[in-house]
Amino acid sequence: MSVTPYSLTDLNDYLAVRKERYEAHNGENEYLFVKVYNGRTEPLTNRAVEDIVYKYTKSFDKRISPHKLRHTYATNLAEQTGGDIPLIMNQLGHTQSDISLLYINTTQEKQRKAAELLDQRKRKRTD
Numbered sequence: 354m355s356v357t358p359y360s361l362t363d364l365n366d367y368l369a370v371r372k373e374r375y376e377a378h379n380g381e382n383e384y385l386f387v388k389v390y391n392g393r394t395e396p397l398t399n400r401a402v403e404d405i406v407y408k409y410t411k412s413f414d415k416r417i418s419p420h421k422l423r424h425t426y427a428t429n430l431a432e433q434t435g436g437d438i439p440l441i442m443n444q445l446g447h448t449q450s451d452i453s454l455l456y457i458n459t460t461q462e463k464q465r466k467a468a469e470l471l472d473q474r475k476r477k478r479t480d
Contacts, residue, residue: 355444427456436460 371377377387377394384396402419410417427445434440441453
């Protein structure tokens with residue numbers, strides 16, 4: 354998986370906070386997102402991650418799930434890369450291309466609609 358330079362900076366900042374606040378040192382704890390429970394560092398549960406995402410997406414006036422964020426990322430990636438299946442598979446951790454194709458179909462639908470709009474504009478000019 355590739356990480357952008359800005360994301361890498363954010364990740365490194367978080368890892369420094371994680372190390373200080375949760376005493377989770379790299380290599381000792383395989384989980385990225387952790388909590389302290391009964392004096393031990395443990396991974397966040399799926400529910401805890403969902404609650405955090407919901408909390409920070411309230412400002413958009415809708416509940417956005419972690420899955421929706423992942424789907425949005427994948428769809429944007431498909432649009433930016435022209436539907437590069439191996440890249441999308443790699444970024445999402447998919448092992449089969451048919452799963453990644455779900456995101457490409459969204460892109461193809463948008464392309465079809467854009468082509469229809471262009472066609473409508475052209476027809477209006479010729480009428």
